[in-house]
Amino acid sequence: MSLRYGLLGLLAEGPASGYDLARRFEEVLGQIWPAQHPKIYAELRRLADEGLIEVDAEGPRRRRAYRITDAGVAEIRHWLTAGDVDHTIRVQPLLRSLFFWLMQPDDLRRHLDEEARFYAESAARYRAFAAAKDRGDYGDSPQVRSMRVTVEAGIRLYEALADWATWAGTVPPTGAGGPPADADPDPELT
Amino acid sequence: MSLRYGLLGLLAEGPASGYDLARRFEEVLGQIWPAQHPKIYAELRRLADEGLIEVDAEGPRRRRAYRITDAGVAEIRHWLTAGDVDHTIRVQPLLRSLFFWLMQPDDLRRHLDEEARFYAESAARYRAFAAAKDRGDYGDSPQVRSMRVTVEAGIRLYEALADWATWAGTVPPTGAGGPPADADPDPELT
DNA sequence: AAAGGACATGTACTTCGGTACATGTCCTCA
DNA sequence: TGAGGACATGTACCGAAGTACATGTCCTTT
Numbered sequence: 001m002s003l004r005y006g007l008l009g010l011l012a013e014g015p016a017s018g019y020d021l022a023r024r025f026e027e028v029l030g031q032i033w034p035a036q037h038p039k040i041y042a043e044l045r046r047l048a049d050e051g052l053i054e055v056d057a058e059g060p061r062r063r064r065a066y067r068i069t070d071a072g073v074a075e076i077r078h079w080l081t082a083g084d085v086d087h088t089i090r091v092q093p094l095l096r097s098l099f100f101w102l103m104q105p106d107d108l109r110r111h112l113d114e115e116a117r118f119y120a121e122s123a124a125r126y127r128a129f130a131a132a133k134d135r136g137d138y139g140d141s142p143q144v145r146s147m148r149v150t151v152e153a154g155i156r157l158y159e160a161l162a163d164w165a166t167w168a169g170t171v172p173p174t175g176a177g178g179p180p181a182d183a184d185p186d187p188e189l190t
Numbered sequence: 191m192s193l194r195y196g197l198l199g200l201l202a203e204g205p206a207s208g209y210d211l212a213r214r215f216e217e218v219l220g221q222i223w224p225a226q227h228p229k230i231y232a233e234l235r236r237l238a239d240e241g242l243i244e245v246d247a248e249g250p251r252r253r254r255a256y257r258i259t260d261a262g263v264a265e266i267r268h269w270l271t272a273g274d275v276d277h278t279i280r281v282q283p284l285l286r287s288l289f290f291w292l293m294q295p296d297d298l299r300r301h302l303d304e305e306a307r308f309y310a311e312s313a314a315r316y317r318a319f320a321a322a323k324d325r326g327d328y329g330d331s332p333q334v335r336s337m338r339v340t341v342e343a344g345i346r347l348y349e350a351l352a353d354w355a356t357w358a359g360t361v362p363p364t365g366a367g368g369p370p371a372d373a374d375p376d377p378e379l380t
Numbered sequence: 381a382a383a384g385g386a387c388a389t390g391t392a393c394t395t396c397g398g399t400a401c402a403t404g405t406c407c408t409c410a
Numbered sequence: 411t412g413a414g415g416a417c418a419t420g421t422a423c424c425g426a427a428g429t430a431c432a433t434g435t436c437c438t439t440t
Binding site: 002005006012028031032033034077081085091096097100101122141142145147149153157159161163164 | 267278283288301332335337340353
Binding site for chain 1: 416417418419420421422
């Protein structure tokens with residue numbers, strides 16, 4: 001359901017084609033809210049059927065740009081204020097971390113190094129984005145200010161994960177490595 | 191695919207039934223890796239078919255506990271070391287934040303307050319969990335130490351989000367509220 | 381003895397996201 | 411002028427996740 005509102009929200013900034021929207025999703029939301037172009041085109045058609053967006057212009061290579069309608073703006077505003085927030089975050093690396101005790105210490109060390117590097121790079125990427133915005137490279141519309149807030153969340157999230165991976169690699173003697181614990185494993189569960 | 195390894199990993203700690211696993215997923219992973227019981231039972235059957243787990247015991251009310259096999263341990267170890275990490279995190283609140291400029295300032299303020307509270311509570315819940323572990327309430331097996339690492343990530347993630355929501359509510363005069371910008375909206379995209 | 385609640389497992393259906401594959405269009409550069 | 415690449419849109423299918431609904435079992439309490 002969120003893709004729908006993602007598209008609506010981006011279109012609220014101005015007309016765009018499916019291709020544009022796919023690019024924007026990739027740019028800003030690549031890691032935070034991925035969307036594939038087939039889904040985008042399909043959803044745009046559905047939104048158009050419901051009158052929440054309409055064709056704005058047809059361009060060169062079959063390009064079709066859409067514009068948000070008043071009904072569409074009302075719809076996304078309603079979602080933003082009345083819709084309830086989905087707080088589930090699926091973070092595969094955290095699921096993995098539950099099972100670190102199954103890894104050989106040096107495999108674990110390597111894994112955590114890579115993770116830390118990845119998150120640090122992501123944070124840096126968002127930080128660069130934020131710096132560009134703070135320099136005024138994108139002007140100062142309300143949209144840009146909102147984007148800046150989103151980017152700040154990205155920075156903080158990735159910094160937190162980078163710090164965590166670093167901490168996990170150094171602080172506790174986490175990994176075990178040996179054979180699976182077969183001596184009285186968690187009797188509470190049997 | 192991750193549910194599969196989640197189950198395998200939990201079973202590596204000791205035998206458990208689908209019901210136990212559903213409870214553990216809910217307890218520890220509730221917000222970070224949700225799983226519904228129908229999926230769990232189905233996946234357990236599939237894992238048993240493939241010989242990665244086997245029936246350990248049948249209990250009272252149709253209860254069927256599974257035990258991980260050597261092949262299962264090998265499988266999850268392989269996933270942990272050789273499988274590649276999925277770094278996509280879907281955070282709906284961040285998607286929403288891109289569109290804060292569409293909200294009325296007081297709606298936005300209310301929204302951010304609620305978000306901050308929610309994240310702070312989540313962080314506190316994980317912190318309590320961590321404190322119990324550090325007190326030694328759960329003993330000190332490798333499994334418990336891994337869980338502690340996972341919990342630490344939860345704490346840091348939720349603290350980061352709580353701080354972010356608070357910051358977003360106070361620092362910048364984010365929201366706009368007025369009508370959708372129809373004066374030259376993002377010409378780069380048309 | 382009956383009733384209610386926690387324990388325990390499942391089927392069926394829907395929706396959503398991901399991947400593979402296919403196609404058409406225009407511009408640029410050798 | 412022909413080839414390659416970016417632009418642009420789509421179909422088809424699959425697998426994962428979510429929701430609703432259904433059922434059976436055992437224990438505790440009144």
